[in-house]
Amino acid sequence: MDFNPETLKQEETSAILDRLISHVSKTEEELQEEAEEERKKTTDLKLFIARKEGFSLGTVEERLQSLATDESTHKYTRDFINEHGFTETRLNDEATLLEIRTPSYNREDYSILVDAGEYLRIFTTERRYWTKKTIERVIDYLPGLSRLYLSADDIHGIVNNLEEITETRISGFTSKYRSYDDNRRISIQFYGGDENDIENVKEEFDAKPTRVEFKQKNSPTDAVTGAITRNARVNIPGVRAGSEDLGAETLSSLAGHFEDRDHEHFDIPASPEMENTSGGLEIDGFTTVRLTDTDSENQVALADGGGLLHEDQTFLGALKEDILDKKQRYDFTNWGEDEFIVMDKNRSETFHLGIDNRDLIVNARPETTPITIKDFCQIILEEFRSTYGIQSRSTNLKE
Amino acid sequence: MGDADHWERQQREIESYNIFYSAFHGIDGGPTLKTLGFRNPYRFPQIPIRNRNKPAEPDVAIFNGEVLLLVEIKSGKNCNKSHLEQMEHCDSVTIEDGINWLKNAQVTRYGMDHNDLENIEPAIVYDKSRYEEEIEPYADDRLDDIASYSPILSQSKGGKLSIERGSFGENALDSFFADGVPLPEVPPPTIYLTEGLERESLAVSICLDHVIRELKHGRVELSPTDVEDIYPRRAVELDDIVHVLDFLDEVGACRFDNEKYVFEQGHQRNFLDVKRIVSEERVDDYMDFSSDQEPTLDDF
Numbered sequence A: 001m002d003f004n005p006e007t008l009k010q011e012e013t014s015a016i017l018d019r020l021i022s023h024v025s026k027t028e029e030e031l032q033e034e035a036e037e038e039r040k041k042t043t044d045l046k047l048f049i050a051r052k053e054g055f056s057l058g059t060v061e062e063r064l065q066s067l068a069t070d071e072s073t074h075k076y077t078r079d080f081i082n083e084h085g086f087t088e089t090r091l092n093d094e095a096t097l098l099e100i101r102t103p104s105y106n107r108e109d110y111s112i113l114v115d116a117g118e119y120l121r122i123f124t125t126e127r128r129y130w131t132k133k134t135i136e137r138v139i140d141y142l143p144g145l146s147r148l149y150l151s152a153d154d155i156h157g158i159v160n161n162l163e164e165i166t167e168t169r170i171s172g173f174t175s176k177y178r179s180y181d182d183n184r185r186i187s188i189q190f191y192g193g194d195e196n197d198i199e200n201v202k203e204e205f206d207a208k209p210t211r212v213e214f215k216q217k218n219s220p221t222d223a224v225t226g227a228i229t230r231n232a233r234v235n236i237p238g239v240r241a242g243s244e245d246l247g248a249e250t251l252s253s254l255a256g257h258f259e260d261r262d263h264e265h266f267d268i269p270a271s272p273e274m275e276n277t278s279g280g281l282e283i284d285g286f287t288t289v290r291l292t293d294t295d296s297e298n299q300v301a302l303a304d305g306g307g308l309l310h311e312d313q314t315f316l317g318a319l320k321e322d323i324l325d326k327k328q329r330y331d332f333t334n335w336g337e338d339e340f341i342v343m344d345k346n347r348s349e350t351f352h353l354g355i356d357n358r359d360l361i362v363n364a365r366p367e368t369t370p371i372t373i374k375d376f377c378q379i380i381l382e383e384f385r386s387t388y389g390i391q392s393r394s395t396n397l398k399e
Numbered sequence B: 001m002g003d004a005d006h007w008e009r010q011q012r013e014i015e016s017y018n019i020f021y022s023a024f025h026g027i028d029g030g031p032t033l034k035t036l037g038f039r040n041p042y043r044f045p046q047i048p049i050r051n052r053n054k055p056a057e058p059d060v061a062i063f064n065g066e067v068l069l070l071v072e073i074k075s076g077k078n079c080n081k082s083h084l085e086q087m088e089h090c091d092s093v094t095i096e097d098g099i100n101w102l103k104n105a106q107v108t109r110y111g112m113d114h115n116d117l118e119n120i121e122p123a124i125v126y127d128k129s130r131y132e133e134e135i136e137p138y139a140d141d142r143l144d145d146i147a148s149y150s151p152i153l154s155q156s157k158g159g160k161l162s163i164e165r166g167s168f169g170e171n172a173l174d175s176f177f178a179d180g181v182p183l184p185e186v187p188p189p190t191i192y193l194t195e196g197l198e199r200e201s202l203a204v205s206i207c208l209d210h211v212i213r214e215l216k217h218g219r220v221e222l223s224p225t226d227v228e229d230i231y232p233r234r235a236v237e238l239d240d241i242v243h244v245l246d247f248l249d250e251v252g253a254c255r256f257d258n259e260k261y262v263f264e265q266g267h268q269r270n271f272l273d274v275k276r277i278v279s280e281e282r283v284d285d286y287m288d289f290s291s292d293q294e295p296t297l298d299d300f
Helices: A013-024 A028-037 A060-069 A075-082 A128-133 A135-141 A152-164 A195-205 A244-266 A296-302 A312-325 A370-383 B006-025 B081-091 B095-104 B128-135 B140-147 B171-179 B199-215 B224-230 B238-250 B268-280 B283-287
Strands: A045-052 A085-092 A095-102 A107-116 A119-124 A145-147 A168-179 A182-191 A209-218 A221-229 A233-240 A274-277 A280-283 A285-293 A330-334 A339-344 A349-356 A359-364 A388-396 B039-043 B060-063 B067-073 B119-127 B152-155 B160-165 B220-222 B255-257 B260-263
Touching: A013 A045, A013 A085, A013 A107, A013 A233, A013 A244, A028 A233, A045 A135, A045 A244, A045 A370, A060 A075, A060 A085, A060 A135, A075 A135, A095 A135, A107 A128, A119 A135, A119 A244, A128 A135, A135 A145, A145 A370, A152 A168, A152 A209, A152 A221, A152 A244, A152 A388, A168 A195, A182 A195, A209 A244, A221 A244, A233 A244, A244 A370, A244 A388, A285 A370, A285 B006, A312 A330, A312 A349, A312 A370, A330 B268, A339 A370, A339 B268, A349 A370, A359 A370, A370 A388, A388 B006, B006 B039, B006 B060, B006 B067, B006 B119, B006 B152, B006 B160, B006 B199, B006 B268, B067 B081, B081 B119, B081 B140, B095 B119, B119 B128, B128 B152, B140 B152, B140 B160, B160 B171, B199 B220, B199 B224, B199 B238, B199 B268, B199 B283, B220 B224, B224 B238, B238 B255, B238 B260, B238 B283, B268 B283
Parallel strands: B067 B119, B119 B152
Antiparallel strands: A045 A119, A045 A145, A045 A233, A085 A095, A095 A107, A107 A119, A168 A182, A168 A209, A209 A221, A221 A233, A274 A280, A280 B039, A285 A359, A285 A388, A330 A339, A339 A349, A349 A359, B039 B060, B060 B067, B152 B160, B220 B260, B255 B260
C-alpha cells in the first residue's frame, strides 16, 4: 500500500482503513492461486491494540527522544531508538502515520495509528518479520501505551462474537500449554480439519488457544480470513474482492471486543482508597480479579507422565519461586501464610495477592492501575499456568 | 521484649476488619450487606451519647437509610467483661444521638437522610473458629448477658457472617443473618491499622496505606501533623506518630530532613520490609526507648 503522507492527509479514517483493506483484497482467481501455490500474494493486514495511559497521538517522536536521553532507560531500548528514525505525521483528528526508518537495512516501515478513546489501534501491512523489529517494539517501549493481553477463552469468545456479523467458523488454532506443576511445554498447531476435529483435539489436550484462525462467509463462499492472538494482534491475510465492507466490519468488531474484554477484566472501578472524614475512616470499595481454571476436570488428561503435583504447598511454593522471587520485576511481603502484598517495581505500584484453592486472587490496592494487573495476569498466563481464565468483580461501597 | 505474638495479634485484628468489610463484597452471585442497602461503612467512629461522658466507639458504623448498625469486631480468643460493657454502651445510643451523628457524618453525601433513622442496632462479631472452640465453651453466661444488648455474630474467611446467638430488633435482619453472608476466601485489604493504635500497625499503615500509594508520583514528605490528618483523631496520637516516624527513619524507610520525613522511590524494598521488622520486634524495643524515653522512678 502507498503510505505517502501527502495522499493520506485529510482523508477520513474510514477511507484510510478502506485503503488498508484493499491491500489484502483478492479476486477469486488470486485466492485460488494462493491456495494452489500455497503462497500468499500480499502481506497480511495487521492490527495491534494497546491501552493508553496518558498517551496521545502526535507525541511519538518526542516520547522516544526523551526515552533515549533518559539514563534510567535500558540500554537495549536506547540503542533501538538511536538506531532508527521516527516521523509521525498527522493525517486527521484521530489518525497519524508513523514512519520508522532502519538505515542499516535502508528501509522504512509504516503504521497507521488510530485513536479509539482509551485505546490505540495500530494498523500496518508490513511483514511480521519487520513489525517485530519495528512497530511492535515501539509499542512496547513507548511510555503511556500497553498492548492488551487476554485469556484463551477470551480470544475464542471474540471469534465467536463475529457471528454477529456473518457466519464464522474456526479454521485452526495454535495452543501453547504450560503449567507450574508440569514440566512439559506442549505446543499444538492444528489446521485443516472441520469444527468437530478441532473440538476433539481441544478436548483431548485441554488445549487453550494462544491464536485462533477463522473464516467468515459471505454466502456462499469464504469472504474474510483472519487470525487473532492473546496479545491483541489481528491478522487479515485476505478479503474476497467485493467483501471489503465485511472486512472493515470484521476489523472493527474484533478491535471493539478486544477493548471491551480488556475493560471488563482490568478496569478498577473501585479500590480501597481511604478518606478521613467527620464520620470516621471511609473506604471507597473493592475490585478483585480472579484467575481461575474454568474446566479443571480436563486436567487429568495431562496427569500421565506430567508429574502433576497436588499439595497446596507446591502451588504456593511454585508461585513464590517461579513468579514472585524469580521475576526481577516484583518485590513482595507476606501477609499471613498465603497472601502477599506485591510491588511491581517497574510501575511503582502494589497489589494484594491471595490464593483460593488453585485460583489466584488479585485485589486492587488504592494505587493499583489496570495495566499493572494486566501485566501480572500476562506473566501468570505465560509462565505459570496458561489455562487460567480471567474474571473481575467490583464493589463500590459508596453507592 | 513484650508478648512474642504481638504482631500476630495485630495482624489478626486488621484481618478481622477486612473480613467484616468483605461482607460488602461477598462472593460471586451471593448476598452482601449491600443487599440490605447498607453502604459506606465508617471505621472508628465516635458517637456522642447524651447523658454519658463517653461516646460509643464501635469499630464500624453502617447505615442503610433506616437502620444504623454499630458493630464491634473481635479477633481474640476471649470474651471479656469489656465486651459486655461496650455492647451495653452501644445499646444506650438513642435515636437522637444517632441522627446527630449521621448528620455530622454527612450521610446525605451518599443519598441517605439522617432524619430517616428508624432503629439503632448494636452487634458484636467474633472469629468463627475461636468462637466455637475457645469462647462459647467457656463464656456461656457472659455471652447470654451480651445477647441481652446485642446479637452475637461470627465470621470467617471463606465462611459466612452469620448470627450465633441473640437477635436484632428487626426480623428482616434476623432472617438475613440467619442465612448469613457468604464471605470470600481472600478478603480485600482495607487499612492496616488496629484500633489500639499500636505502633507496629501504625508503622505498617503509614507505609502501606499512605506512602506506597503516593510514591508513584515521586517522593513523599510527611510531617507528624500530616500523618495525624490521615487518620481519625480517635485512632492515633501525635506522640505515637513521632515515635513511629523516627522508627521508620531508623530502619531506612525514610530520612529526616528539614522537619519532614522524606520517603523516596528506590527505598520501596524497605517499606515492604517494615512489616517483617515489626513482626519480629516491637517498635519500642527496636528503638530501645525504655532506656532513654520516659524517666521512671528509678531514675530519680
